[in-house]
Amino acid sequence: MNGVHDMGGMHGFGKVAPEADEPVFHAPWEGRVLAMNRAMGSLGLWNIDIGRFSRETLPPDVYLGSSYYRKWTLGLENLVVRYGLVGEDELAAGRALHPAAPVKRRLTAADAPKLLSRGSFERPAAAPARFTVGDRVRMKNMHPVGHTRLPRYIRGHVGVIECVRGCHVFPDAVVAGRGEEPHWLYTVVFDGRELWGEGSDPTLKVSVEAWEPYLDPA
Amino acid sequence: MQLRVRALESILTEKGYVDAKALDLIVDAYETKIGPHIGARIVAKAWTDPEFKRHLVADATAAVAPLGLTGRAFHLVAVENRPRRHNMVVCTLCSCYPWEVLGLPPVWYKSSPYRSRAVIDPRGVLADFGVTLPEETEIRVWDSTAETRFIVVPMRPAGTQDWSEERLATLVTRNAMIGTGLALTPGEIAVTAAT
Numbered sequence: 001m002n003g004v005h006d007m008g009g010m011h012g013f014g015k016v017a018p019e020a021d022e023p024v025f026h027a028p029w030e031g032r033v034l035a036m037n038r039a040m041g042s043l044g045l046w047n048i049d050i051g052r053f054s055r056e057t058l059p060p061d062v063y064l065g066s067s068y069y070r071k072w073t074l075g076l077e078n079l080v081v082r083y084g085l086v087g088e089d090e091l092a093a094g095r096a097l098h099p100a101a102p103v104k105r106r107l108t109a110a111d112a113p114k115l116l117s118r119g120s121f122e123r124p125a126a127a128p129a130r131f132t133v134g135d136r137v138r139m140k141n142m143h144p145v146g147h148t149r150l151p152r153y154i155r156g157h158v159g160v161i162e163c164v165r166g167c168h169v170f171p172d173a174v175v176a177g178r179g180e181e182p183h184w185l186y187t188v189v190f191d192g193r194e195l196w197g198e199g200s201d202p203t204l205k206v207s208v209e210a211w212e213p214y215l216d217p218a
Numbered sequence: 219m220q221l222r223v224r225a226l227e228s229i230l231t232e233k234g235y236v237d238a239k240a241l242d243l244i245v246d247a248y249e250t251k252i253g254p255h256i257g258a259r260i261v262a263k264a265w266t267d268p269e270f271k272r273h274l275v276a277d278a279t280a281a282v283a284p285l286g287l288t289g290r291a292f293h294l295v296a297v298e299n300r301p302r303r304h305n306m307v308v309c310t311l312c313s314c315y316p317w318e319v320l321g322l323p324p325v326w327y328k329s330s331p332y333r334s335r336a337v338i339d340p341r342g343v344l345a346d347f348g349v350t351l352p353e354e355t356e357i358r359v360w361d362s363t364a365e366t367r368f369i370v371v372p373m374r375p376a377g378t379q380d381w382s383e384e385r386l387a388t389l390v391t392r393n394a395m396i397g398t399g400l401a402l403t404p405g406e407i408a409v410t411a412a413t
Contacts, residue, residue: 008310008361010334016346018326018393024249026325029223034322035244036227039236048365052312068313068328073223086229094225100233107236112243116252117289117318121365149363151310153337165293165366185364196338203356206337209364 001145002152004060009153009196030069037072038115039107045083048118049171053147054078123182125167130184130212135161137188138218139210147175150214154206157194158218162207163187170211184212252288253321257369258390260285260319261401262383264296265374271298278369282319291318291367297360298371299397304355305370306343306397308336309362316367320395327396337361347398370394372401 007013025031041051055063055075063071080086083101090097107115131137141156142148149171165185173181192204230236260282264271273281278294294316297305309315310333315323326332335343340357344350351357360368372394378386389407393399 006311007330007334008336009338010330013330013334016326016329016331016335016343016398018324018347018398022324024253024322025245027220029220031245031249032227032241033223034248035241036223036230036236038244039240040230043235055312064330068325070219073219073226077226080226080230085233085235090229091226094221094228096229096232100235103235106234107240109237109239109243112240113247113288115240115244116247118292118365120292122293149311151361151363153310165364168364185366187366189358201339201341201357203354204340204359205356206359206361208361209366211364 001056001147002143003056004063005056006152008151025069029073033069033073033076037076039112040076040080040085042107042111042115043103043105045085045103046079047169047174049147049169049174051075051079052171053175054082056147121169122166123169123180125182125184129164129167129186131161131164131186131215131217133161133164136218137161137186137215139188140214140216142214144172146172148172150210151208153195154188154190154208154210157190159188159190159194159207161186162189165209168211170213172211172213186210186212186215188215247288248322252317254390254392254395255387256285256287256321257316257319257392257395258387259383260296260369261371261390261395262387264371265378265386266383271371274371287318289318291316293364293366294319295366295368296371297358297368299373301373302355303358304351304397305358305360305368306336306340307360307362307368307370308333310334310337311361311363314362314365314367316369318367319369320392324392344398347393349399370397372399375401375403377404 055071085101138158139154167182168185169180170183187207188210189205189207192200231238264274274296278296313328337359340359389402391399394401
């Protein structure tokens with residue numbers, strides 16, 4: 001979707017403001033919500049892409065006005081309601097009012113260490129890769145209303161395949177409900193001037209990781 | 219937010235979906251075990267062990283596996299700074315970051331200013347960090363749009379030839395491994411130690 005989360009190249013957000021001696025969490029609730037996201041993700045009802053889309057579909061003013069962990073809180077609330085695990089009335093009441101929904105897995109303390117790795121997103125390939133290192137490719141000019149990992153600032157632009165990363169779970173398909181639908185993943189590199197025009201920094205090169213359905217030969 | 223998150227946690231635990239002890243362990247891991255010191259060790263090893271560096275740049279996931287990380291760092295890619303090429307990592311679409319080797323990202327990495335500007339004005343972003351690179355240095359920005367995760371191997375500072383791996387690791391800052399900073403010099407570390 002063409003949402004406010006797709007920020008590459010936007011102006012007006014001001015300077016980057018690093019914080020000296022930044023703590024890992026700025027308040028205890030941030031750690032709890034991070035851990036809840038990891039733990040609930042491990043139930044296997046949704047994957048990382050569906051979690052991302054839940055945050056991307058927050059209203060634009062809410063997205064831009066929320067801290068990272070506030071977005072994670074709102075995104076998780078939306079998911080647990082959508083998957084029938086928690087009722088809106090329970091969120092409003094702040095306590096459980098109904099029996100739990102049946103779930104295949106439950107996370108215990110013994111499982112927690114496993115959650116510290118994301119797991120692999122590489123899958124066996126059904127077909128050989130269409131592109132090889134050095135090929136010129138044009139990024140598709142497409143504007144799906146669902147989830148995509150093709151940022152707006154590269155759509156329609158020509159780049160060069162720099163690396164073939166293997167065949168990976170395709171986020172667009174997962175969020176659309178089509179399953180993992182693995183596709184070849186490539187690193188595609190662009191000249192700054194191709195993306196930003198003559199005024200661009202001449203020494204700039206930008207790369208993205210792009211799945212094969214995002215690419216056409218150029 | 220504290221109350222809202224506490225309410226969510228009590229609902230999820232009352233319903234038995236999560237175990238509060240498991241949440242404690244996850245929080246503790248990110249607060250005390252997983253952080254940029256892991257990446258710093260990897261970089262210091264790469265600076266002192268050419269064979270390891272070759273392996274790291276070719277296949278970082280495999281190269282770092284024997285180092286005893288808390289979780290396996292899948293799809294990890296190490297990109298090496300050179301005199302004429304500086305690397306910088308961003309995620310314009312969300313906040314993808316190599317958690318397994320750098321821990322949780324700082325607030326600025328997840329902020330709109332960084333996510334919007336890194337790909338169009340990386341030298342401006344570097345200036346916000348007080349870093350200026352030679353005009354002719356190529357700046358390569360890696361937008362983390364998939365599950366690939368990037369760690370920058372900064373250049374080894376001069377005057378550290380006889381330093382041990384452990385001592386070298388003290389020069390490797392988190393920002394140097396994201397590409398918004400450079401490794402500290404021996405002079406800078408002396409100043410830091412004195413203050």
